Amino acid sequence: MNRQLTPDGVLRLINGYWATGIIGAAATHSLFTHLEAGADTVSRLAVAARISERGTQTLLDGLVSLGLVELDDGRYRNGAEASAFLVEGKPSSLSSLAQLKLNQMAGLQVLPDVVRAGGPGVGAATEVADNPHWERVVPAIAAQSVPAAVIAADLLGLAEAGEISILDVGGGSGIYSAIWLERNPAARSTQLDWAPVNAIAGKLVAERGVADRFTCIDGDFHTTDFGTAAYDLALYSHVAHQEGADGNVEAFTRLREALKPGGALVVCDYVVDGDRSGPPFALIFASEMLLKSNQGGTWTRDQYHAWLTQAGFEDITFHDAAPATLIIAR
Numbered sequence: 001m002n003r004q005l006t007p008d009g010v011l012r013l014i015n016g017y018w019a020t021g022i023i024g025a026a027a028t029h030s031l032f033t034h035l036e037a038g039a040d041t042v043s044r045l046a047v048a049a050r051i052s053e054r055g056t057q058t059l060l061d062g063l064v065s066l067g068l069v070e071l072d073d074g075r076y077r078n079g080a081e082a083s084a085f086l087v088e089g090k091p092s093s094l095s096s097l098a099q100l101k102l103n104q105m106a107g108l109q110v111l112p113d114v115v116r117a118g119g120p121g122v123g124a125a126t127e128v129a130d131n132p133h134w135e136r137v138v139p140a141i142a143a144q145s146v147p148a149a150v151i152a153a154d155l156l157g158l159a160e161a162g163e164i165s166i167l168d169v170g171g172g173s174g175i176y177s178a179i180w181l182e183r184n185p186a187a188r189s190t191q192l193d194w195a196p197v198n199a200i201a202g203k204l205v206a207e208r209g210v211a212d213r214f215t216c217i218d219g220d221f222h223t224t225d226f227g228t229a230a231y232d233l234a235l236y237s238h239v240a241h242q243e244g245a246d247g248n249v250e251a252f253t254r255l256r257e258a259l260k261p262g263g264a265l266v267v268c269d270y271v272v273d274g275d276r277s278g279p280p281f282a283l284i285f286a287s288e289m290l291l292k293s294n295q296g297g298t299w300t301r302d303q304y305h306a307w308l309t310q311a312g313f314e315d316i317t318f319h320d321a322a323p324a325t326l327i328i329a330r
């Protein structure tokens with residue numbers, strides 16, 4: 001018998017901004033952190049977060065609805081995902097990202113116009129020089145790259161790789177350098193990014209005690225020389241999605257030249273299936289790139305394979321780092 005269709009699912013999707021609002025507000029008031037510390041009733045949480053009881057109850061109702069917080073006999077506690085990814089201070093915490101997304105929500109109002117035009121237009125894209133967008137985004141997305149950086153370190157056998165030199169193009173927060181230099185005490189890393197972003201990275205690697213093996217090049221990677229046969233490892237993480245085909249082929253070609261013989265390029269991004277039927281996060285992330293870049297998007301495995309081959313790489317492998325994919329090219 002056919003199940004009677006109800007509008008419940010579509011209504012929840014149409015009101016999807018409630019999820020962004022509730023998670024962003026809960027993160028703003030450190031609710032997940034207070035829950036983790038043991039505040040487990042509305043009144044205890046309201047006192048700990050210094051917010052109204054009415055507001056606390058409403059946020060908790062929303063968080064239970066979203067499946068992030070569990071309610072058992074009148075006591076609230078973080079579910080496993082909230083505990084792992086929304087408590088402040090943990091390396092994998094997405095609390096800052098949740099707050100950033102709430103702040104960016106109004107920006108979606110222009111999406112219908114951007115869809116009509118095919119892009120945000122000159123001056124509205126984020127890949128322009130010294131856009132303050134990056135200074136806000138980069139610290140908030142650092143945690144997103146932690147799992148991929150760890151998986152890549154294992155795949156590459158970094159801990160045993162000895163004295164290697166690394167180039168991180170668009171390194172952002174410096175999270176890859178922090179993790180990789182911690183793993184390998186003989187490695188050195190160079191990050192190429194805009195000057196204000198490099199300053200943010202400098203602070204992170206200093207906090208991790210690896211600043212003495214970290215250097216920065218300030219500038220636009222489109223026009224800055226990567227060098228020739230200078231690095232054992234090159235990294236291009238979450239940059240390919242802001243570029244189109246030509247931009248990526250050019251960057252991959254210059255990165256190949258920058259690698260020593262036998263060196264490897266690591267690309268990390270949200271890679272979609274060949275027929276664009278999935279995976280869900282990579283498909284939906286294309287909207288972010290339509291809104292914020294003039295050429296970007298989420299690219300298929302076949303496109304990456306073709307671009308890397310065109311750039312001269314011969315051995316190209318894909319590795320799961322959900323929701324991202326790691327590509328290692330030699």
Ligand SMILES: C[S@@+](CC[C@H](N)C(=O)[O-])C[C@H]1O[C@@H](n2cnc3c(N)ncnc32)[C@H](O)[C@@H]1O
Pocket residue numbers: 127128134138141142145169170171172173175192193194197219220221222236237238239
């Ligand atoms: C999405 S973030 C990725 C950060 C980091 N690689 C990661 O995976 O966590 C993109 C980074 O590329 C940098 N970037 C974008 N366009 C650039 C350009 N034309 N020249 C230099 N850096 C650029 C941004 O400043 C930002 O740090």
